[in-house]
Amino acid sequence: MRHCFGVDIGGTTVKIGFFAQDGTLIDKWEIKSRTENGGENILPDITKSLNDYLTEKNLDKKRMMGIGVGIPGPVNKQGIVQQTANLGWGYKNIKAEFEELSGMKVRVENDANVAALGEMWKGGGDGYGNLVLITLGTGVGGGILVGGEAVVGEHGGGGEIGHMQVNPYEKEVCGCGRRGCLEQYASATGIARLTRRRLEKDDSPSTLRGGEISAKTVFDAMKEGDVVATEVVEEFGSYLGKAIETIAVIIDPHIVVIGGGVSKAGEILLDYVKKNFRKEAFFANKELKFSLAKLGNDAGIYGAAKLFIN
Known part of the structure; x- marks a missing residue:
């Protein structure tokens, strides 16, 4: 069975979930959002956390479906944001940067949109x-x-x-x-x-x-x-x-x-x-x-x- 990560980036913490292909949440944890210096550490910190998890569980990165990401701000279909006040980011191509850092496929949406998807899938809007x-x-x-x-x-x-x-x-x-x-x-x-x-x-x-x-x-x-x-x-x-x-x-x-x-x-x-x-x-x-x-x-x-x- 293949797996994916669900990542919800907030101004205080980053919430991370590890999911099986059938939708089962296997693990979840949080790391601090380091927003200083224009948020330059946020994506590298997430990448390290994901890599550490894969190493700990002896999982092959090539078997991962990808990383879904929710961010607090308007993001277009190419995964680009113009500004995110709570993270310190200005213009940023999150999809391209995160794919290069992580070596995995990345899809990015606004955090409220991904929360809506979650509620539609497993919550109040099932x-x-x-x-x-x-x-x-x-x-x-x-x-x-x-x-x-x-x-x-x-x-x-x-x-x-x-x-x-x-x-x-x-x-x-x-x-x-x-x-x-x-x-x-x-x-x-x-x-x-x-x-x-x-x-x-x-x-x-x-x-x-x-x-x-x-x-x-x-x-x-x-x-x-x-x-x-x-x-x-x-x-x-x-x-x-x-x-x-x-x-x-x-x-x-x-x-x-x-x-x-x-x-x-x-x-x-x-x-x-x-x-x-x-x-x-x-x-x-x-x-x-x-x-x-x-x-x-x-x-x-x-x-x-x-x-x-x-």
């Missing part, structure tokens, strides 16, 4: 080829699959759901330099921001006053009946529901899978998103399915491996 993954973490990421293939776009920017404009009246600037992006309302930091705004609006009693404000504390307070927290979650749901309405009339997916740290709030998060989505959804999209992601931090390595596993 069995659905037309899928949208929305990851709600520090930011908002997105991966769109049509017929099981990632929508990459001409410049690698397909599926950047977090930077859809959902509020043209926003005064504060998003991290991308624009205003009113979904990320400003539906990410963990966005939910905390909505909460602070709501608390400043009036003196309504809330258990959130004077304590830690995070996506978790907001959802926990809402579950306990806190009125202010409930209003914040409703606002969050309205922005995310609106964004999904727009995506649905363009892509018409089978299912939307929601992951990331915020999704740990559970099914109640889906309730608010579905409710707001169905208020204004186009009639042909109203039966869109929703699911929570199931693979957690392993979605990226599964999806990266899927780039080589049919």
Whole structure:
């Protein structure tokens, strides 16, 4: 049986999975992402880790199917990135460089796209080829699959759901330099921001006053009946529901899978998103399915491996 590696490169760590051709995850581990000096050590460090593993297990590199890679930034079909803020890379031909370093075939996709592939293959979207993954973490990421293939776009920017404009009246600037992006309302930091705004609006009693404000504390307070927290979650749901309405009339997916740290709030998060989505959804999209992601931090390595596993 042949094997492949699934590699998910992040700004803090690189997650690595070793997979059998039948899709079985055999081993997984992490190494540190050394992003200093323009990230010059990242690919050599990964190569060393893979070579050390192959040597330890007495495996022939020539029998490897290849290395699937997910990276945090827009990447085109040739495996080239123009910039990746979290890794320190500017223009970089990841595919060519990594193939030369490793001596193995390499395929590269955006990290959210490979996470979507992973969830379609082994997670919350199992069995659905037309899928949208929305990851709600520090930011908002997105991966769109049509017929099981990632929508990459001409410049690698397909599926950047977090930077859809959902509020043209926003005064504060998003991290991308624009205003009113979904990320400003539906990410963990966005939910905390909505909460602070709501608390400043009036003196309504809330258990959130004077304590830690995070996506978790907001959802926990809402579950306990806190009125202010409930209003914040409703606002969050309205922005995310609106964004999904727009995506649905363009892509018409089978299912939307929601992951990331915020999704740990559970099914109640889906309730608010579905409710707001169905208020204004186009009639042909109203039966869109929703699911929570199931693979957690392993979605990226599964999806990266899927780039080589049919």
